[in-house]
Every structure is written in structure tokens, then in C-alpha cells.
Amino acid sequence: MTVETSSLPHAHEHAAPHGWRRWLFSTNHKDIGTMYIVFAIIAGLIGGAMSVAIRIQLMHPGGTLFQGDYQLYNVFVTAHAVIMVFFTVMPAWTAALGFAPRIFSRRPYPVRVCM
Numbered sequence: 001m002t003v004e005t006s007s008l009p010h011a012h013e014h015a016a017p018h019g020w021r022r023w024l025f026s027t028n029h030k031d032i033g034t035m036y037i038v039f040a041i042i043a044g045l046i047g048g049a050m051s052v053a054i055r056i057q058l059m060h061p062g063g064t065l066f067q068g069d070y071q072l073y074n075v076f077v078t079a080h081a082v083i084m085v086f087f088t089v090m091p092a093w094t095a096a097l098g099f100a101p102r103i104f105s106r107r108p109y110p111v112r113v114c115m
């Protein structure tokens with residue numbers, strides 16, 4: 001017997017998610033690795049922009065970009081360091097090692113049993 005499930009109450013809640021939900025709720029390790037690398041790239045751009053600001057300041061001792069606000073300069077150095085180490089390098093390694101078994105293995109990918 002065939003049951004028409006789409007007409008049942010709440011049937012839509014069990015459909016595969018689309019759009020940003022398709023990524024946020026994914027349990028597929030390749031999706032998660034992709035999100036890790038995208039996050040690392042975005043954080044790397046932010047941390048890299050901060051290193052440019054630091055360099056511009058260091059080019060002219062006495063103050064250009066930070067206008068003599070040494071506290072703000074120190075904040076930029078610390079934020080650059082934290083972003084680069086924890087939000088760029090570590091997620092990038094997590095993504096790389098998550099992908100590594102698939103890159104270096106010739107085994108077929110296992111049958112996907114769930115989303």
C-alpha cells in the first residue's frame with residue numbers, strides 16, 4: 001500500500017534541508033571540511049588585513065594609521081595573532097586532515113545512509 005506522505009501533518013519537516021540549512025545541518029564530513037576551509041580563508045583575510053594595518057603603522061614610527069593610539073595598535077597585534085593561530089591555521093589543518101583520507105585513499109566512498 002502506498003501512503004501519500006506529503007499530505008500528512010508536519011511532513012515538510014522531514015524533507016532534506018536546502019540553502020544555508022543544507023550546510024549548517026549537514027553531517028557529511030566533506031561538507032564539514034569544506035566549511036572549515038571556507039571559514040579559515042575568511043579568517044585569514046581578516047587576520048591578513050590586520051597585518052597590513054600593523055605594517056602601515058610600523059612604516060612610520062610615531063603614528064599614522066593608529067594616530068598614536070598604542071592601545072589600539074596592541075589590540076590589532078593580539079587580534080591578528082589569535083585570529084591567525086586559532087581561526088586560520090587550526091581550522092585549515094582540521095579541514096586538511098579531514099580530507100586527507102579521501103585524497104590519499106583509493107577506496108570507494110561508502111554508501112551514504114543519511115544526510
Ligand code: HEM
Nearest residue numbers: 048051052054055056058077078080081082084085088089
Ligand atoms: C600562524 C599564525 C600567523 C600567520 C599565518 C601570520 C601571518 C602574517 C602575515 C602574512 C603578515 C604580513 C607579513 C609581514 O608583515 O611580515 C604578518 C605580520 C605580522 N604578524 Fe603575523 N601571523 C601569524 C601569527 C602571529 C603572531 C602569533 C603574532 C604575534 C603575537 C604575529 C604578529 C605579527 C606582526 C607584529 C606583524 C607585522 C610585522 C611587520 O609587518 O613588520 N603574527 N603575519
